[in-house]
Amino acid sequence: MPLDWSDPASERITVAFAWLPRKDASRPAAGTVLANPGGPAPALPAVPSLTEALGPVLDRHDLLVVEPRGLGRSSPLLCPGLDLERQESVSACAAHLGPRVRFFTADQAVADMDAVRAALGVPKVTFYGISYGTLFAQAYATRHPDRLSAVMLDSIVPTGPDGYVTKPIRSGAHLLDVACAPSRACRRLPGAPADAIARLVRHLREHPDPRLRLPSLGHLTNNLYLPMVGRELNAAVAAYLGGDPLPLRRLARVIDAAPRAPLRGAELAGLISYTCADSAFPFERGAAPDERRRRLERHYDTERPFSPFTVADLRASSSQWPIFGMQDVCVGWPTPRSSPPVPPGAVYPRVPVLALGGDFDGTTTAEAAAVTRRFPVSVFSRVRAGGHGPTVSTPVNACARGAMRAFIADPYASGGGPRCDEATYRALGSFPRTVAQVPPADGTGLTGEERKVVAAALATVADAAARRDPLRSPYWQEATEAGLRGGLLTFADGTGGAGGAVVITLRDVRFAGDLAVDGEARLNGGDATARLTVTGAGGSHALELRWEAFRARDDIAVSGTVAGRPFTATVPVH
Known part of the structure; x- marks a missing residue:
């Protein structure tokens, strides 16, 4: 060619x-x-x-x-030695490749x-x-x-x-409302999701939390496509603002463990060439790198594209110019050709x-x-x-x-588009600290106390199951994880995919702090069962539960036994 x-x-x-x-x-x-x-x-x-x-x-x-x-x-x-986090490395790569690069x-x-x-x-x-x-x-x-x-x-x-x-420069905070809107429990949270996370960002600026850094919160808003994050982030933000930091710190631990895309490699020169030449940025195409940087920083300061975060919130101390997007890389890449x-x-x-x-x-x-x-x-x-x-x-x-x-x-066969739906959850509205705060089950075959126990037990195993959503679970998660408020979860075959059923072992797991759950849950696609022993202030209960996991519903239908007695009930998403 x-x-x-x-x-x-x-x-x-x-x-x-x-x-x-x-x-x-x-x-x-x-x-x-x-x-x-x-x-x-x-x-x-x-x-x-x-x-x-x-x-x-x-x-x-x-x-x-x-x-x-x-x-x-x-x-x-x-470009051997190319490092996208170093502006001088990108500029040196462009100089190494010469003027012919403008045609890639x-x-x-x-x-x-x-x-x-x-x-x-x-x-x-x-x-x-x-x-x-x-x-x-x-x-x-x-x-x-x-x-x-x-x-x-x-x-x-x-x-x-x-x-x-x-492609706009922005955080993913605008998607919090997308996750929340279908959920009855989430819609009951006070105020708009964007306002809640803005309050949290202001709080963390004034009261830094070493276990919840602002860059981690920014990564969470950019990963709402993960069902676990979409399901929990709005409620976790509300919990943190209400004095309960555990749910949000737990999400931050997961997202902080995510492997990052490589930012170094000779072959990345091709990616830079296309992205920088094919895109419009908040600086002139013919401007010199220093002027581009000034224009970009001015854009960050005046337009606040990462709102509610600022560049100072997200900037890592290890790099003078961290990458917030390819616009930061393209500052050092010349684009002389229209x-x-x-x-x-x-x-x-x-x-x-x-x-x-x-x-x-x-x-x-x-x-x-x-x-x-x-x-x-x-x-x-x-x-x-x-x-x-x-x-x-x-x-x-x-x-x-x-x-x-x-x-x-056959492009002419269909008169309309498909209606595809990947929803496997309804976003949570709360993280109950005690069994008393759990909305009770509603059904037959249960006493008043058992309605609470069944609902709290189901919330515990549903929380564990959410770590292995078959649609898209974080693939970097470990085989064992701590329970939200104590105990240990062990996952066998954590893929949830073609490998068959996921088996979750619970040892003294506490989702609500005053209820310990032991036993085993099995997830086979959407079919979920659990054999549990739950222990709280009212004593111990032997439970068997059957329900459909990973269904986007405001109420979960569950059946099973309590101490050998059968029951059927619905449990509202809390």
């Missing part, structure tokens, strides 16, 4: 691709899927996951995956993709883009519209009127488009829907409680993946 598509005589670079012919060779191809898995990252290593996601679509469709230039096996950009951008990459398509003799493609792949899809659609049959977008990267990426991925004023082709976006994605559903509407024949479908990349998520979102497959197989 030419380095510069506007100059056919420019330097030649190598672009790698994978071509997977359809499985059914007895009939003509129903079409070709041009797929990009996002990043921006090497695309060829994702071919197995893309083929798995597409599944039976590839019986009749060919698959084309083109590695974007500068990444993987496509003339990779490499989305507008040039989609020209490569179209050249591969033409070389293979493929008349038209259906573009399937995931995350940053949706940017390539927008660029391809507006630059090569006559070569498109349809477009499938999973988790849109938005572009603005000038054609550059306009290279909008989408040409300003572009006309979007009249081809079928389906876009999916999760509630907890970095792009809001409103922002994603606005981009989708630029295509004249398009449908945007919200994935309730979904995170990023629902068509390729692990474990599989069967609804989103099925909708993607059906659309690519």
Whole structure:
């Protein structure tokens, strides 16, 4: 390929691709899927996951995956010793690569993709883009519209009127309301979620807590897509403000243990090249690094994009310029060439488009829907409680993946979008400190005291089960964890996925402080059972519980026995 598509005589670079012919060779191809898995990252290593996601679509469709230039096996950009946390390292990398680096951008990459398509003799493609792949899809659609049959977008990267990426700089605090709104218990909390966390941030500035640092709280708001965090964060903030720090400190311990993405590596030069050149930032593209930094710091000070946090709240003492987003990295990366991925004023082709976006994605559903509407024949479908990349998520979102497959197989078959729902919880409204504060069970076969005991026992095992939500549990968690107010939880097979049932052993576990729970709970998908001994001020009780776990309901139906006597009841989410 030419380095510069506007100059056919420019330097030649190598672009790698994978071509997977359809499985059914007895009939003509129903079409070709041009797929990009996002990043921006090497695309060829994702071919197995893309083929798995597409599944039976590839019986009749060919698959084309083109590695974007500068990444993987496509003339990779490499800077030994590159460290994204050091502005001088990024600037030195740009100097090392020289002026040719300005052509490693989305507008040039989609020209490569179209050249591969033409070389293979493929008349038209259906573009399937995931995350940053949706940017390539927008660029391809507006630059090569006559070569498109349809477009499938999973988790849109938005572009603005000038054609550059306009992903907002912000914290995830605005998503607290998204987690809370469906829940009766959470809606009963006083005030708005945004006001509560702002109060907590002010409190922690005045009264620092070594077990709950402000950066940790910021990481929690950015991880609300994890069901455990979405389920608990609003109630944990309210508990902390009410004098009970344990629930929020527990969440902070989990998020602080999360492995961080590598910020050092020669191959990251390709990622920087795309992100910095394809995006709009709060500084001029032609400004020098020092001026860019001044403009960015002024933006942080005046616009407060991380509200309710400030840069001072989030800045780590170990780094002068910590990374809050790629805007901090791109301060040191020159972008002299005008290279909008989408040409300003572009006309979007009249081809079928389906876009999916999760509630907890970095792009809001409103922002994603606005981009989708630029295509004249398009449908945007919200994935309730979904995170990023629902068509390729692990474990599989069967609804989103099925909708993607059906659309690519026949883009004209469906008149509307799918209604996919990933919700596995209702957000909590409180963390009871005592059994007396637990809303009692309502049902038959229980005495007044037993109504409280059953509700508190179910709350204890439900709290333990939430650590292993089958939708998306933190994969870095340990096999043993402390109970909220004491005791020990042990998890056998903590995946909750295809590995079978999760077994949770409870030893003197206290969710409410005055009730100790011992025994075993088993989670087999949504089917949950527990055999427990609960001990409190009223003595000991032998319980057997059966309920449906991971259901987004305000009341949990539970049945079982108390001391061998059967009961049925409902327990409200507290």
